Amino acid sequence: MSKKVTMDNKLAFVRTEDAPILPPPASEAGITGWLYQNIFASMSDFSSAGASIRSVLMGLFSFGLLYVGITQLWGLLDFAIFSAVWSDPDGLKREACWTVEQGGQLPAGWHAACWPFIAAKLKFLTYGAYPADELWRVNLAGFVGLVGLVYVLIEGLPARRHVGILMLTIYPLMAFILLTGGNLDVDYGNVGLYVLISLGLITMARMGAAGRFGSSFQDLSGIFSVAGWLLIVYAVILSVVGVDTSLEPVDTRDWGGLLITLVVAITGIVASLPLGILLALGRRSNMPVTRLICTIFIEFWRGVPLITVLFMASVMLPLFLPEGVNFDNLLRALIGVMLFSAAYMAEVVRGGLQAIDKGQYEGADAVGLSYWQSMRLIILPQALTHVIPGIVNTFIGLFKDTTLVSIVGIFDLLGGVQSTLADAAWSTPVQGLTGYLFVSVIFFIFCFGMSRYSIYMERKLSRGRSH
Amino acid sequence: MTDRPNSSVNWLNDARIRGVIFQILLVLSLIASAWWIVDNTLTNLADSGKTLGFRFLDETAGFQIGQTLGTWLFSYEAGKSTYLDIYFIGIVNTFLVAALGIFLATILGFLMGIMRLSQNLILRGFATVYVELLRNVPLLLQLFFWYFAVLRSLPGRRDAFEIVPGFAGMNITGLYLPAPQPQDGFIYTVIALVLAIIITFVMSGWARKRQETTGQTFPVFWTSVGLLIGLPLITLFATGNPLDWSLPEFKDTGPKLRQGYQSGAGMVMIPEMIAVLLALSLYTAAFIAEIVRAGILAVNKGQTEASYAVGLRPGITLRLVIIPQALRVIVPPLTSQYLNLTKNSSLAVAIAYPELVSIFAGTALNQVGKEIEMIFMMMSVYLTFSILTAAFMNWFNARVKLVER
Structure with missing residues (x-):
């Protein structure tokens, strides 16, 4: 144990200089290392017969896929960009995209996108048959919407919340008036009556809250106040849409293309969130009848395909309404889309509500908040931030689902393309592919953008939670 | 709960009573709107001379459908x-x-x-x-x-x-x-397949039990594959291949x-x-x-x-x-x-x-x-x-x- 090591002991070896630093093994560093780790690691085990077979198969599979992927991507790029016909300076229309065999000038076997076709139809695909002189209205509504949206999405800008509220309240009204022309048939006598009634209700609520009508009314004053404010909002909306703006009215039958797609998507998105929150709260309520009704409502809409909902909206809704009341086609589809997406949103929100710790509910009760106060101030802010990714996913789904309105005869972007494909003036073998490619790119940009934003939000929120 | 001082607390403040009132109102408004819809529908149907009923299901349809x-x-x-x-x-x-x-x-x-x-x-x-x-x-x-x-x-x-x-x-x-066209006697192959499925289930249960008690494994997957393919195939040829292909x-x-x-x-x-x-x-x-x-x-x-x-x-x-x-x-x-x-x-x-x-x-x-x-x-x-x-x-x-x- 206590063997004495002396300096003159020849057996002892103490290294006096550092060992040379060896380069890392080839499989760990540099390009070869990267290649090994990321590509060849799974196909270079030849230690046994089985492993060799597996490696070879893996290699064949990988490089087969690589080949397929590259040829497909290259084919797509070639079709969309490199070989595509970009302009039609002579106004040849379909002949600009004809090959020699068909009587045109392009080399035989040419098969690529015919962009002049899209350029010629761009106005139709964006606005539908919206009157040409009135397009500034659509552009203005779109521009304001875009600016507002971008403003709300960028963090750190001042008064973001206020801009958001404006976007959810004033903007829809403005867009409605701009797009339709407003000037609805509104009986201003009724509006005045509503204002008077609502003022009365609010006054009663104020006085009741102050205890003028005895204690039993004091508790009910909140309901009166809510009813009064709802009525006032209704009166304001009525009076605004009834204003004679001297804009030319544009029937929704003349709308089309991207305009319809965005109107349906945005209406669905904006309406589905509040409706979905109410339904989710109802489904989590302690009141059995409310819970049952909300559950049945949600499960019904979630159980049927959107197509059948749209069929129902377009075929059955006119039957449900009294004679003379006639919704236009777009509004019917909008109602269907709203109810449908509200049910999906309700399930997402319910997931958020369930994820909230029970202590939060109890804490809110303990400090004496009422049900709506605790929901508004404590529960919902947490629950909704929890499920932002889910909400955005529902939005993406809804945005893609807007294409379904083309089946009930509303010409959204996809329906517009489908109908332009029937135009013989542009009839070429590549017409269909060009049109579908154009629509795919637009949808891809919107949906991919939304999904990236949701991932960004998710990361940001989980960063906040992790410490 | 039971000894609530009813002198100072108003009954309107009771969450349960409020809940009941709210639910009654909800149900009433639902019934009212359902009534309204049904009434409108019946009026509209009567105006267009239609009736409700499933009699139409017995009528013959005269349109072509793709072969499926x-x-x-x-x-x-x-x-x-x-x-x-x-x-x-x-x-x-x-x-x-x-x-x-x-x-x-x-x-x-x-x-x-x-x-x-x-x-x-x-x-x-x-x-x-x-x-x-x-x-x-x-x-x-x-x-x-x-x-x-x-x-x-x-x-x-x-x-x-x-x-x-x-x-x-x-x-x-x-x-x-x-297209497969089964002839007489193909039923034996079907029976063999059903039998193979049953044996597979029994066998996997037995194998799991054996593994749990003795630790020995049994090649369930390959045996099942062999059974499911082999047994019907043997039966098919044993009965003289009663399956024609069109x-x-x-x-x-x-x-x-x-x-x-x-x-x-x-x-x-x-x-x-x-x-x-x-x-x-x-x-x-x-x-x-x-x-x-x-x-x-x-x-x-x-x-x-x-x-x-x-x-x-x-x-x-x-x-x-x-x-x-x-x-x-x-x-x-x-x-x-x-x-x-x-x-x-x-x-x-x-x-x-x-x-x-x-x-x-x-x-x-x-x-x-x-x-x-x-x-x-x-x-x-x-x-x-x-x-x-x-x-x-x-x-x-x-x-x-x-x-x-």
């Missing part, structure tokens, strides 16, 4: 079959395409999901591009793409693109495949109008169905891939490391350690994707694949005009299916729930 499993099962004949037949044909065709689509989407989705987690950049990159491209483009657009852009560019009806000459080929009228027949000689694939020979899969299948399974596979990826990621990394530490190989680790735990996370969203696929099969109406929405709520509804009854019948099919799915999901969740002490 449904029309074959119900031996559809325009002018002879009833609207009830149409309803059932629609249901069969919906579930046919849903079942095939679920099968394909599951295989492809699991493959893509596992590939997305691969160390191999090629596999990972391919799967990522696949998922992002297909997930972010509307299904209806993909359906149009397959149907109008791809399948329409196939050879015309007097031509053929032979995949396996003499056995399988395609043209614009569809995909032609050999091969597709392509003619490019003779009168011009008779050229092309001959009807009655082989089996045809109509192009609408191919397009629906392609679109549905490729689209849903992208979502399934994401679910599978999330499920595998949800299994703690320590599980993999512990399994390597006890000497299990990566393949076995995946099969015995990761997948059983990941399935608990995967199955609920997977089931709802299956439900989505089934509901999305209704998009086939856009290319006139003869499924429920297309022929029953589309063509038949236009002829009969019984909106309320027919939409109700159509929706109840989807609702029933989604309730069954939800029931399965609850059963599964209860079964795989972590047993906590």
Whole structure:
């Protein structure tokens, strides 16, 4: 144990200089290392017969896929960009995209996108048959919407919340008036009556809250106040849409293309969130009848395909309404889309509500908040931030689902393309592919953008939670 | 609770009484609006001279339907079959395409999901591009793409693109495949198959029990494969091969109008169905891939490391350690994707694949005009299916729930 090591002991070896630093093994560093780790690691085990077979198969599979992927991507790029016909300076229309065999000038076997076709139809695909002189209205509504949206999405800008509220309240009204022309048939006598009634209700609520009508009314004053404010909002909306703006009215039958797609998507998105929150709260309520009704409502809409909902909206809704009341086609589809997406949103929100710790509910009760106060101030802010990714996913789904309105005869972007494909003036073998490619790119940009934003939000929120 | 001082607290402050009042109001307003709707509907129906009732189901339908499993099962004949037949044909065709689509989407989705987690950049990159491209483009657009852009560019009806000459080929009228035609005595092969399935179940139970008691493993998978393929095959040949195949027949000689694939020979899969299948399974596979990826990621990394530490190989680790735990996370969203696929099969109406929405709520509804009854019948099919799915999901969740002490 206590063997004495002396300096003159020849057996002892103490290294006096550092060992040379060896380069890392080839499989760990540099390009070869990267290649090994990321590509060849799974196909270079030849230690046994089985492993060799597996490696070879893996290699064949990988490089087969690589080949397929590259040829497909290259084919797509070639079709969309490199070989595509970009302009039609002579106004040849379909002949600009004809090959020699068909009587045109392009080399035989040419098969690529015919962009002049899209350029010629761009106005139709964006606005539908919206009157040409009135397009500034659509552009203005779109521009304001875009600016507002971008403003709300960028963090750190001042008064973001206020801009958001404006976007959810004033903007829809403005867009409605701009797009339709407003000037609805509104009986201003009724509006005045509503204002008077609502003022009365609010006054009663104020006085009741102050205890003028005895204690039993004091508790009910909140309901009166809510009813009064709802009525006032209704009166304001009525009076605004009834204003004679001297804009030319544009029937929704003349709308089309991207305009319809965005109107349906945005209406669905904006309406589905509040409706979905109410339904989710109802489904989590302690009141059995409310819970049952909300559950049945949600499960019904979630159980049927959107197509059948749209069929129902377009075929059955006119039957449900009294004679003379006639919704236009777009509004019917909008109602269907709203109810449908509200049910999906309700399930997402319910997931958020369930994820909230029970202590939060109890804490809110303990400090004496009422049900709506605790929901508004404590529960919902947490629950909704929890499920932002889910909400955005529902939005993406809804945005893609807007294409379904083309089946009930509303010409959204996809329906517009489908109908332009029937135009013989542009009839070429590549017409269909060009049109579908154009629509795919637009949808891809919107949906991919939304999904990236949701991932960004998710990361940001989980960063906040992790410490 | 019981000794509430009723002198100072107003009854309106009692949450339960408020709840009861609110619910009574809710029910009353629901009844009122339901009454209003029913009243309007009845008035509107009376004005247009229509009546309610399901008598129309016995009437004969006079329109043509593309040849599918449904029309074959119900031996559809325009002018002879009833609207009830149409309803059932629609249901069969919906579930046919849903079942095939679920099968394909599951295989492809699991493959893509596992590939997305691969160390191999090629596999990972391919799967990522696949998922992002297909997930972010509307299904209806993909359906149009397959149907109008791809399948329409196939050879015309007097031509053929032979995949396996003499056995399988395609043209614009569809995909032609050999059709099995069971003769007398084929029933023994079917019995053998059923027997093999039963034996497989019994055997896997026995093997599990044996492994739990003695630790010895038994090659259940390969034995099952051998049984399921071998036993019916042996029976088939022992009984003198009572299974004929009707091969597709392509003619490019003779009168011009008779050229092309001959009807009655082989089996045809109509192009609408191919397009629906392609679109549905490729689209849903992208979502399934994401679910599978999330499920595998949800299994703690320590599980993999512990399994390597006890000497299990990566393949076995995946099969015995990761997948059983990941399935608990995967199955609920997977089931709802299956439900989505089934509901999305209704998009086939856009290319006139003869499924429920297309022929029953589309063509038949236009002829009969019984909106309320027919939409109700159509929706109840989807609702029933989604309730069954939800029931399965609850059963599964209860079964795989972590047993906590």
